[in-house]
Amino acid sequence: MSAHRALLDQVDALLEVDGPLPIVQAGDPVLRRPAARYDGQLDDARLSFLLAAMRRTMREAPGVGLAAPQVGLSLAVAVLEDGWPVDDEHARAREREPLPFRVLVNPAYTPHGTERVAFYEGCLSVHGWQAVTSRWRTVHLTGSDEHGHPLDELVHGWPARIVQHETDHLGGRLYVDQAEMRSLTGPDHALRWADPTPERAAQELGFPLA
Template sequence: MTEVLQIVQLGHEILRSIASPVENISDPTLQKLIDALIHTAKTANGVGIAAPQVAQSYRLFIVASRPNSRYPDAPEMEPTAMINPVIVDVYNEQVKGWEGCLSVSGFRGLVPRYQTIKVEYQDREGKLHSQVFSDFVARIIQHELDHLDGLVFLDRLESTQDLYTEQEYEQILKEAS
């Protein structure tokens, strides 16, 4: 049975540290971590999770977009491990969109991100991918990549007026529907 990992919260020093590159993708410990990250994200209703969020300093994150209670309009995709990811190109301007974080409980923010990005990464088998992502999935990738660089979404806010409690965010969604 795959373990649900403890998600560290804002204030934990690893969230402000630059993660180390993954050297040995085939290491069974790393493969087990990938499975545990996928399971942890799903259990926590996350659409992504980075290794530093579970106190592991690796340049690794999972993108697992799917509709859930935290992101009801998220597109469906298979959970994807991105190892040693790098954004190699950005397209279009930045647009603001809602973000929350499993490591910053109770808050949502309107965060500017590039709408379309090109990312190079290795998958869990070590195969190199170069792929273009847009909209919500591009937002997830930029958010998770920030975790690998010691940043959280709060660092990207243009103003504290773009920060809302989870309750305020839910009220805004209710009024919009």
């Protein structure tokens, strides 16, 4: 069986799932392999159905982004959306603003400027855990959308964090690869660190903040 046929069969199997797609968890090799560049391997109907299924899965998880490897597909495609309510204090501290639904195809980013910011971050493929992760405050995003239209833009604040997180997935990287592991909190303690910034967590757990 050709690799292309195998991919189509894999996508078709996912699209038969009744409900949100299963999310692959850390330890699965697909999360550690650079995703294959998307070059039109899927016809328009399959791509449309896949993106809709990924969007539903992301929303119901719930999350703010989902990359194709997280549903077992080695394709450089990700969906992003952040419309979850957040109080004004958290929004200001994290530079978090609504991020309308969008698709990234073959995305790449480079830092714009030298400023980095550190906040707690989680991942649907590392279920229940969070750790403080330093990210570029502003990035230059390139790639294309699902229609093939090129992307060339600056992304700032919390949306930039989401872009970096999901693009890293497509390179076989997880946020824990660069997180401050002394800050790691499990499911029973995550809400303890629901402060706008991680300063209190840094003091109590004894880790540095950049």
